[in-house]
Amino acid sequence: MEVHHHPNLHHGKKKFKEYFLEFLMIFLAVSMGFIAENIREHKSEARNACRYLNSYKNDLLLNKRQIERYDSIFTYLVPRYDSIVTIFYEKKENEELPLLSRLLLDGARNSIITLSTPTYQQLISSGSMKCIDNKKIDDSIAYYHNSISLLYNYNDRIVSTLNNELGAVGEIEDMHDFWNPKKGIANYVPDMQPFTLTAGQRNFIISYYKVFEIQAISNIRNLKKLKYTNSSLIKMINEELH
Numbered sequence: 001m002e003v004h005h006h007p008n009l010h011h012g013k014k015k016f017k018e019y020f021l022e023f024l025m026i027f028l029a030v031s032m033g034f035i036a037e038n039i040r041e042h043k044s045e046a047r048n049a050c051r052y053l054n055s056y057k058n059d060l061l062l063n064k065r066q067i068e069r070y071d072s073i074f075t076y077l078v079p080r081y082d083s084i085v086t087i088f089y090e091k092k093e094n095e096e097l098p099l100l101s102r103l104l105l106d107g108a109r110n111s112i113i114t115l116s117t118p119t120y121q122q123l124i125s126s127g128s129m130k131c132i133d134n135k136k137i138d139d140s141i142a143y144y145h146n147s148i149s150l151l152y153n154y155n156d157r158i159v160s161t162l163n164n165e166l167g168a169v170g171e172i173e174d175m176h177d178f179w180n181p182k183k184g185i186a187n188y189v190p191d192m193q194p195f196t197l198t199a200g201q202r203n204f205i206i207s208y209y210k211v212f213e214i215q216a217i218s219n220i221r222n223l224k225k226l227k228y229t230n231s232s233l234i235k236m237i238n239e240e241l242h
Contacts, residue, residue: 056119057237063115071223074216080106081213088206094194101192137236144229158215
């Protein structure tokens with residue numbers, strides 16, 4: 001008769017130390033995986049932040065050219081508004097009618113400022129702003145966009161006010177030959193009927209174009225501040241990316 005010996009399947013109880021070591025190894029494995037994932041995610045966010053910053057810098061370069069263009073427009077307009085106000089104040093509107101008609105054609109415009117920075121919204125929505133470690137850049141970006149918003153709001157209020165008065169201006173000025181497509185614009189002098197102003201109308205028209213002048217002067221000052229902030233941001237971003 002064969003005798004079969006069965007292996008002893010009963011194991012001794014594990015000691016607490018062995019359980020602790022197993023737990024520690026599992027805990028370390030999970031923790032290392034978590035840390036590695038965080039590092040990978042942080043590097044990915046940092047790469048995205050750098051990519052958005054570079055794109056934002058291109059927005060700023062486009063803005064810089066726009067700011068310079070608007071600055072030239074308002075610098076061109078300020079002396080023209082001043083001349084219009086002076087002519088009406090000195091009651092020389094009919095004496096200098098050809099000059100005044102040309103000045104009025106130049107000055108009768110709403111210069112709407114638009115500065116586009118589409119990457120700014122991407123920086124905000126993607127959460128990449130929090131990955132910009134340079135607090136100075138973060139603060140400057142916020143200040144720059146707050147300044148643009150203030151400039152927009154100011155011009156919107158002025159343009160709305162001036163547009164509301166356009167009907168009253170039309171009762172005073174003869175605009176029948178303004179913006180004549182057959183005559184072009186380069187050296188175009190509109191044909192204008194002489195003025196017959198009451199004292200109230202004179203005060204109104206002087207005030208109307210004085211608001212244009214004040215708007216243009218204010219815009220020049222604000223655009224110069226924006227240009228400085230814009231240039232500083234471009235410099236800081238270049239240093240950050242390199």
